[in-house]
């Protein structure tokens with residue numbers, strides 16, 4: 049079998065088109081221009097790339113984009129003061145502080161400082177809890193993007209056995225909640241899981257979110273499974289020239305493609321969906337902050 053390649057880049061483009069429609073409706077019917085503030089501390093090149101990409105897409109859908117770049121040695125108190133200022137700013141509906149933050153800053157203090165009403169990453173305890181009980185609000189961007197791709201590919205997810213590899217607060221745990229809500233039977237594997245290959249062989253749906261290049265082998269995949277590869281691993285690519293790199297996922301794409309029914313590529317799979325879902329969450333928070341029901345097609 050040669051797997052269908054799930055085109056996350058194209059799906060994200062379509063999603064951004066729908067988001068742009070919602071933005072223009074919020075403007076014309078309610079006089080609201082959704083605003084997203086992105087804060088980056090330090091000069092990590094990969095983070096810079098993501099932040100620029102977010103700013104570009106935010107503006108392209110008609111939202112206000114506010115970018116705050118702080119030096120790497122910014123004291124924690126100054127970062128928290130900026131977050132409080134953004135919490136109080138009525139033109140800002142979403143706040144994202146790019147992670148990781150430098151070592152002298154406690155990421156938990158940053159997350160606690162963000163007003164849950166503007167928490168478009170869905171990092172705050174209030175919003176994590178809302179996802180768990182199924183109340184409206186922002187939903188973790190990467191898991192939301194994975195869910196949209198899976199629903200588009202499979203229709204109903206009911207009764208499917210989903211194996212998630214990774215249990216981070218950013219990806220694995222919220223993915224577990226969303227798949228459970230869609231009536232999957234969910235297994236969450238992690239670094240202490242025994243016989244991971246045998247566990248993965250049970251899966252109708254595999255979500256790999258580990259950060260280890262090509263860790264999931266072709267012979268771990270049940271024939272006909274659907275594979276979502278969240279992993280982003282930057283590898284040296286001397287064949288492209290001195291100092292060049294390329295991205296690969298957590299799944300051995302070539303081997304898994306021989307067995308699976310459908311698979312996301314890296315790049316061009318989950319990554320673009322993450323950014324589109326950040327914009328979707330900004331529509332959700334802007335709607336809720338104004339007493340409006342968030343559009344159903346942008347949330348879980």
Ligand SMILES: NC(=O)C1=CN([C@@H]2O[C@H](COP(=O)(O)OP(=O)(O)OC[C@H]3O[C@@H](n4cnc5c(N)ncnc54)[C@H](OP(=O)(O)O)[C@@H]3O)[C@@H](O)[C@H]2O)C=CC1
Nearest residue numbers: 190214215216219238239257258259278279280318319322
């Ligand atoms: N495409 C996108 O938009 C995004 C991509 N990513 C990428 O996804 C990947 C995961 O990110 P994130 O969740 O933040 O990573 P974390 O490092 O926070 O979590 C990794 C998880 O993988 C588990 N793990 C580590 N080694 C193994 C192993 N040998 N076998 C099984 N499980 C293992 C860890 O287990 P334990 O808990 O036991 O330590 C942990 O739960 C990264 O490559 C990241 O770059 C992340 C966010 C967005």
Ligand SMILES: Nc1nc(=O)c2c([nH]1)NC[C@@H]1CN(c3ccc(C(=O)N[C@@H](CCC(=O)O)C(=O)O)cc3)C=[N+]21
Nearest residue numbers: 098144145146147148169189315316317319320322323
């Ligand atoms: N507060 C916060 N929220 C995040 O959502 C967040 C974060 N911090 N820190 C880092 C991770 C990682 N992340 C990605 C977003 C887009 C791509 C993406 O667009 N990837 C492209 C490739 C981009 C490239 O070529 O570098 C793709 O997979 O096709 C990847 C990874 C969001 N994260």
